[in-house]
Amino acid sequence: MKTTYISIIIVALLIGGAILFVGFNKAPINNITESNVSIIDGKQIIEIGAKGGYAPKVSIAKAGIPNILRVQTSGTFDCSSALTIPSISYRTNLPPSGITEIEIPEQIPGTTLQGLCSMGMYSFKIEFK
Numbered sequence: 001m002k003t004t005y006i007s008i009i010i011v012a013l014l015i016g017g018a019i020l021f022v023g024f025n026k027a028p029i030n031n032i033t034e035s036n037v038s039i040i041d042g043k044q045i046i047e048i049g050a051k052g053g054y055a056p057k058v059s060i061a062k063a064g065i066p067n068i069l070r071v072q073t074s075g076t077f078d079c080s081s082a083l084t085i086p087s088i089s090y091r092t093n094l095p096p097s098g099i100t101e102i103e104i105p106e107q108i109p110g111t112t113l114q115g116l117c118s119m120g121m122y123s124f125k126i127e128f129k
Contacts, residue, residue: 082118
């Protein structure tokens, strides 16, 4: 009887530890904020983080200029590393850590570009105004 209680406590501690570890490990990529769009040398740079989803989920960008989407990964081993952008026929597997630059052609005002993970669980949008 005593052995059963000890086993239950050990299992509960292991499960609790695993839940805490996974919960803290799935935080979106750091250093990506809502002001993730900038214009450098005539090109618009849009920065997105990929880890346990995409951050930020919605970006507002200027229409009518060339764009570079910078996707930052840091220990990303979930499905958000398999990125698809259907409207520009783009698909890639992002590296576990690093920055991937994706050229996006000029967009007209009112266009919304959507990126998805391979399973469709995680997504982000870029609204061009």
